[in-house]
Amino acid sequence: xxxxxxxxxxxxxxxxxxxxxxxxxxxxxxxxxxxxxxxxxxxxxxxxxxxxxxxxxxxxxxxxxxxxxxxxxxxxxxxxxxxxxxxxxxxxxxxxxxxxxxxxxxxxxxxxxxxxxxxxxxxxxxxxxxxxxxxxxxxxxxxxxxxxxxxxxxxxxxxxxxxxxxxxxxxxxxxxxxxxxxxxxxxxxxxxxxxxxxxxxxxxxxxxxxxxxxxxxxxxxxxxxxxxxxxxxxxxxxxxxxxxxxxxxxxxxxxxxxxxxxxxxxxxxxxxxxxxxxxxxxxxxxxxxxxxxxxxxxxxxxxxxxxxxxxxxxxxxxxxxxxxxxxxxxxxxxxxxxxxxxxxxxxxxxxxxxxxxxxxxxxxxxxxxxxxxxxxxxxxxxxxxxxxxxxxxxxxxxxxxxxxxxxxxxxxxxxxxxxxxxxxxxxxxxxxxxxxxxxxxxxxxxxxxxxxxxxxxxxxxxxxxxxxxxxxxx
Amino acid sequence: xxxxxxxxxxxxxxxxxxxxxxxxxxxxxxxxxxxxxxxxxxxxxxxxxxxxxxxxxxxxxxxxxxxxxxxxxxxxxxxxxxxxxxxxxxxxxxxxxxxxxxxxxxxxxxxxxxxxxxxxxxxxxxxxxxxxxxxxxxxxxxxxxxxxxxxxxxxxxxxxxxxxxxxxxxxxxxxxxxxxxxxxxxxxxxxxxxxxxxxxxxxxxxxxxxxxxxxxxxxxxxxxxxxxxxxxxxxxxxxxxxxxxxxxxxxxxxxxxxxxxxxxxxxxxxxxxxxxxxxxxxxxxxxxxxxxxxxxxxxxxxxxxxxxxxxxxxxxxxxxxxxxxxxxxxxxxxxxxxxxxxxxxxxxxxxxxxxxxxxxxxxxxxxxxxxxxxxxxxxxxxxxxxxxxxxxxxxxxxxxxxxxxxxxxxxxxxxxxxxxxxxxxxxxxxxxxxxxxxxxxxxxxxxxxxxxxxxxxxxxxxxxxxxxxxxxxx
Numbered sequence: 024x025x026x027x028x029x030x031x032x033x034x035x036x037x038x039x040x041x042x043x044x045x046x047x048x049x050x051x052x053x054x055x056x057x058x059x060x061x062x063x064x065x066x067x068x069x070x071x072x073x074x075x076x077x078x079x080x081x082x083x084x085x086x087x088x089x090x091x092x093x094x095x096x097x098x099x100x101x102x103x104x105x106x107x108x109x110x111x112x113x114x115x116x117x118x119x120x121x122x123x124x125x126x127x128x129x130x131x132x133x134x135x136x137x138x139x140x141x142x143x144x145x146x147x148x149x150x151x152x153x154x155x156x157x158x159x160x161x162x163x164x165x166x167x168x169x170x171x172x173x174x175x176x177x178x179x180x181x182x183x184x185x186x187x188x189x190x191x192x193x194x195x196x197x198x199x200x201x202x203x204x205x206x207x208x209x210x211x212x213x214x215x216x217x218x219x220x221x222x223x224x225x226x227x228x229x230x231x232x233x234x235x236x237x238x239x240x241x242x243x244x245x246x247x248x249x250x251x252x253x254x255x256x257x258x259x260x261x262x263x264x265x266x267x268x269x270x271x272x273x274x275x276x277x278x279x280x281x282x283x284x285x286x287x288x289x290x291x292x293x294x295x296x297x298x299x300x301x302x303x304x305x306x307x308x309x310x311x312x313x314x315x316x317x318x319x320x321x322x323x324x325x326x327x328x329x330x331x332x333x334x335x336x337x338x339x340x341x342x343x344x345x346x347x348x349x350x351x352x353x354x355x356x357x358x359x360x361x362x363x364x365x366x367x368x369x370x371x372x373x374x375x376x377x378x379x380x381x382x383x384x385x386x387x388x389x390x391x392x393x394x395x396x397x398x399x400x401x402x403x404x405x406x407x408x409x410x411x412x413x414x415x416x417x418x419x420x421x422x423x424x425x426x427x428x429x430x431x432x433x434x435x436x437x438x439x440x441x442x443x444x445x446x447x448x449x450x451x452x453x454x455x456x457x458x459x460x461x462x463x464x465x466x467x468x469x470x471x472x473x474x475x476x477x478x479x480x481x482x483x484x485x486x487x488x489x490x491x492x493x494x495x496x497x
Numbered sequence: 498x499x500x501x502x503x504x505x506x507x508x509x510x511x512x513x514x515x516x517x518x519x520x521x522x523x524x525x526x527x528x529x530x531x532x533x534x535x536x537x538x539x540x541x542x543x544x545x546x547x548x549x550x551x552x553x554x555x556x557x558x559x560x561x562x563x564x565x566x567x568x569x570x571x572x573x574x575x576x577x578x579x580x581x582x583x584x585x586x587x588x589x590x591x592x593x594x595x596x597x598x599x600x601x602x603x604x605x606x607x608x609x610x611x612x613x614x615x616x617x618x619x620x621x622x623x624x625x626x627x628x629x630x631x632x633x634x635x636x637x638x639x640x641x642x643x644x645x646x647x648x649x650x651x652x653x654x655x656x657x658x659x660x661x662x663x664x665x666x667x668x669x670x671x672x673x674x675x676x677x678x679x680x681x682x683x684x685x686x687x688x689x690x691x692x693x694x695x696x697x698x699x700x701x702x703x704x705x706x707x708x709x710x711x712x713x714x715x716x717x718x719x720x721x722x723x724x725x726x727x728x729x730x731x732x733x734x735x736x737x738x739x740x741x742x743x744x745x746x747x748x749x750x751x752x753x754x755x756x757x758x759x760x761x762x763x764x765x766x767x768x769x770x771x772x773x774x775x776x777x778x779x780x781x782x783x784x785x786x787x788x789x790x791x792x793x794x795x796x797x798x799x800x801x802x803x804x805x806x807x808x809x810x811x812x813x814x815x816x817x818x819x820x821x822x823x824x825x826x827x828x829x830x831x832x833x834x835x836x837x838x839x840x841x842x843x844x845x846x847x848x849x850x851x852x853x854x855x856x857x858x859x860x861x862x863x864x865x866x867x868x869x870x871x872x873x874x875x876x877x878x879x880x881x882x883x884x885x886x887x888x889x890x891x892x893x894x895x896x897x898x899x900x901x902x903x904x905x906x907x908x909x910x911x912x913x914x915x916x917x918x919x920x921x922x923x924x925x926x927x928x929x930x931x932x933x934x935x936x937x938x939x940x941x942x943x944x945x946x947x948x949x950x951x952x953x954x955x956x957x958x959x960x961x962x963x964x965x966x967x968x969x970x971x
Contacts, residue, residue: 057833093836094674094675095675099833143647144645145645147641147642147644147645150641150645152637152641156633156634159637160630160634163629163630167621167624168621170621170624170817170819171618171619171620171624171817172618173617174819200569201569201570207685207845208845210842210843211681214688218716218717238841239842242692243692243717244718344645344647345644345645345648345848345849346848347681347843347845347846347847348847358570359567359573362567363565363576367709367712368684368713369682369684369821370821371681371682371821371845372821372847373681373820373821373822373847373850374819374820375820376847376850
C-alpha cells in the first residue's frame, strides 16, 4: 500500500501535502500509468487522516489530469504523455461542456463551487422552458406524420430553411438549404468534415485555441499541426510555412484571447485559400449571437467568392448546452461529394427536436429569446464589471475583451505563481482557468490572465464573489 | 442536348425505354460520371414526351443508383464504381432509414407506393404519442436543473441505469451502467468503435449483410473485408483465413437471411475471439425485442467470459426510427481506453430525450409499449401470412424466416428475371427488395427471394396487396 510520511508536511495543508506527494511520485515514475490508487477510505485509514483529505487530494489530481477515475472502480494514474494534454484541455468546457470531468466524477459528490468561471452551462433562469414546452406540444399534436418520417441525412428541410432565413437576417449570409448540414454537436460535424475533406490534407489548429479540435483530428486519424496566433489571429504566412490545407479559426471572436480578426487579415486568409484548390477555412462562429456591443462582424463566409469557407455554428450557446444541435454550411462545390460519400449516414438529431427548433425559429421565438439572452448576459456582465472594478479589487486586476460572448479576460497583478493563485481562490470556492492552459508547446503565457466564462455565475452572488476574490488576492 | 430515338421503342413503355437508353449510355460510358442530365421539363419538351415520363425514368435510375440528384440543382450521373455500391445499399433502409433516397428525392414528389416493403418507418398508429407527450411534460416540469446540466459523454446515468435494468430483465445480461455508451444512432457508435479499437486491426463484415457497416468502415479509414455467411452465420475458420480481428454480426437474427446463430457456432466464435488478445465480436442485437415467437436467444455478450463482446442495440426499432438513440455495452477492459481517449467527446443525444426515455423506461411505459408493439406486428404478420398463403397466390410463393423481427423472406416461383419481377410489381404500386442486393461480390443469389419489411404496411391494405401481387405474378 502506498504510504507517505506526514511529519514533513511543513506549511502545507494535509490535502495539499498528500496531493504533492502523489503528484511527485507520478512525475518521477514511482507511480506508473495505469496504477490503481488505494480507495479513499482505505488510504485514509492507512495514513491516519480523514477521508475528506484524501478526497480533496484526489479531486485536485483529477482536476489537473494526473489521475482519472472509472466510475465504481477506482482511481488510476494517467499516462504521462496524456497528462500534458489533459492539462491543456481540462478546462475547455468554456466552449463546450466538461464531459470528461463530469464523467470521472460520477462516483463522487460533484465539487460545488461558489462561482465556477470555467462552466459553460446554461442557467435555468434563461432557458425558455415555457415556450419550448408549448412548441413541443404543438409539434407532438400537429406533426405526427412528419415526426415518424425519416429525415434526410443532413437534417429536415424545415429546420434548414429556418437556418437559411436566420443566417440571412442576422449574419447577412446568402446560402441555400441544401448547403446546411445539421448534426448532433460540433464535435460530430468536425468528424464529418474530416471524412469529407480526407486525411491526405493537413489541418491547422489555432494556438492558443480550442484544443478539443486537435483531439478530434487525432481520433479521426487526420494529420494536423498548431499555428501560432498573433495579435490579429493566424496569418497566411504561417499557414504557407506549415503547409496547412484546412485551417480552423474563430474570426468573429477568437477563443480564448477574444481577438476579433480585422478585415485585412480576413482578406489575407481568403487570398491564401484561393491560391490553391483544396484549401479550406473552417469558420467557427460559435458565439457571434452573443456579441454584446457594436455590430456583429461580417462572416468570412459572406465575403468568400471562391467557395472555400465552411461555416460552422451551434445552438448549444444560444439555446442551451444540452440540446445537441449544431450545423455547418458547405460551399456548393463540396455538396456533391458530401451527398455521394456521406449521404448514407442517418441524421444524428432526432426529428422531434428538429421540428421543435424549426418551429421555434419560424414563429419568432428564437429571435425574442436571443434578445432576452443578450439582455440577460449584458446585465450580468455589467454587474460583474461594476463589482470587480470597484476599489480596492479594481486596482489589483485588469479586465479586457469584455464586449463579445459570455467570457472576458481578467489579469491579476500579483507576484504569485498561477498555480498558487488558482489554489488560493479555489479555497474561497472560486474556480479560475488561466489562459496559459490554452497554449500548446513551449510558448505558454503564465501571466496570471484568466478566461472568465460567466454564463453559469449566479447574479445574486456577484458582490460576494468580488469580496472573496479580493480576500484571496490579499 | 441528350436525345433518343423513340421510333425503336418496341414493346416497352415510354418511361422504360427512356430509362434503358440512359442506363445503357451510363454503362457504356457515353454519359460519364458527374454529367448533368437535362432538367425534366426541358428534356421532355425536347423529346416530345410528357414530364411524367421523364420523371418516372429518372426515378427508376435514381432508385437503382445510376443517377443522383442534388436538391434544387438537378440530376447527375453517378461514378461507375459507386453504381455497384449504390445498388448494394439502396434498399438498406430495412435496418436503418433510407436517408440517401430521401435526400436525393427532396426536390420531387416522394414516390408513393401502395405497399413499400423496403421501408422501416414506424407507423404513426404504433408510436405512443400520448404517453411520450405526458413524459415530456413531466420531465420539462420536474427536471429543469438536470436538463441544463451537461451530460457525461457516454450519456446521463439515469438512462444508462434504466438500460442496465432492461438488459438484465429482458436479455439476462449482467452489465454495469459505466459500460453503457449512449449515442445518436448506431452509425455514430460504429464510428466511435473504430476510434476505440483503432485502424491497425481488420474489421469483418458479413456477406450477405448490412452493407452500411462497410461504408462506415470505409469513411472511418478502417481496413475491412467481407466474410461469407454459411447456413449458421460466419465461421471461425473464415475469420482465421481472412485474418479478421473484429467481426460485426447479428447472431440473434441475421440480416437479411434471418439466420439465428446456433449455440455451437456462438461458442465457436467466442473461442475464436478468446484465442487472441485484441479480437472482438460486435454483436448487433438490432431487433431481438421484436422476436414474435419462442424465447429470445441468449446474447453472445451474456455467455462471454473473456470480455471480447461489444453489444450494440438501438431504440430506433422499438420506439421509432426518428428518435436517434442507440447504445453499446463495452467490455470492462475497454472502459479505461474509452474514457481516456474518447471521454472528451460531448454526448450526441440531447438531455431532453435522454431524460424522457429514462423515465419512459423506469415507469414501465417502455415494457408496455413493447408488448403492444409485438402484438401489433404479430397481428399484422398474421394478416399478411393469411392473405399471402391463400391460393392461388400461396402456390406461387414460399415464405420463410417469419418468426423474428419485422421482416420475412418471400421466394417467388417464377422464370422471370428479378429485375423484371421488381418492375412488374412496381407497376402495381408494390416495392420489393431482392435478397441478392445484400450480397457483395460474385456470389449473388438471383433467385427471386425478397426481403419483406412490413413495418410501414397499412393493415387495411393487406388483402389488396395480395391481390395486386397475384396480378403481377400472372
